[in-house]
Amino acid sequence: MSDHPYRDLPQRNFWKRAVGDRHIADLADLWVPIALERSDRIATAGSCFAQHIGRQLSARGAAFMDCETAPEVFVSEEEARRFGFGVYSCRYGNIYTSRQLIQLFEECFGRRSPADGVWERNGRFFDALRPSVDPVGQDSAETVARLRERHLAAVRRMFETLDLFVFTLGLTETWESRADGTAYPSAPGAIAGRYDPQAHVFRNLRYPEIMADLTAFIAGLKQVNPSARVLFTVSPVPLVATASEDHVLPATLYSKSVLRAVAGDLAADHEHVGYFPSYEIVAGHPSRAMFFDPDLRNVNLFGVQSVMRQFFVGDLAKQFPEPGRAVADEDGELICDEEALDRG
16 A cells, blocks of 8 residues: 555544544543743633633732732722722723724824723713723723723733733724724623714624734734734633624634634744634533533533633643632633613
8 A cells, every 4th residue: 555645644644533532521632732931921811711721820920910909998809809809911891803902002002092982871981992991981081091000000010020921812803983984892881982883894704804913913922022822722711692683603713714714824934923712622522512511602611621721731731730719610701891772
């Protein structure tokens, strides 16, 4: 029999040996772990699912960055989380899209200023780019602006000093300001503000746009922090709702497929950019949907633990050993702006 180029490939390259003949719990070698030291400063941002990664990193002793710590006025950690503290490395709320990320980066380095950055609801004022972090709002637009300047300074310090930025891509769909293209984390009116079709427009970002956004972000981050690395993941959580003309199922698969393609290409093109397959682990058909709650949307604790078990392998498992059971099993409520789209 003649030789062929597949003959000597490792077992992980063959479906039958790597997947078909294995239980989902026995899958291995799903990624090549990045090199990390315990002293490396790690920051997280992105969609709701990114919160699981941050919790695990912190619980395992990583140098997880918390650049906007909660003031002592809060009586509990859970109350502080309701106001956006301790959810991600900065108090920016959910960053669902590539457009939000690049615009935040440009704003915190003084390269853009949103035309419509403050929303009002019932006489209270909210930061339109992170409306969920302040459930009660402020008494004036000026106060919101001052708080945003403080927030942007913290984000700027984070980008300038981090060693690894873990970003979980969540959506291609976004709502934008017609005035200057500012992308919002939630539709106007869902959390704060009012929807005005003359002022706001729906956008479903396509591959070239997302690639351009993230390429610009990677280049910008390299300028301000030459040693920074980036690790992309894609959230396995389906869309809570779609504003496109598609059914929510194909709309979800479109969104995740495009995000996965962009993240993979960026990881292939840049030595300092990696990709971790959290989306494939949870949503891939070998899991038979066992990692989802009965609603087929929310990822259950078993799914989260399975993702984290695949993340912390090899040297990462040695550097960051599994925490005590009480911490590992903690799956407190996630903060998700998108949920507001399905409220009455």
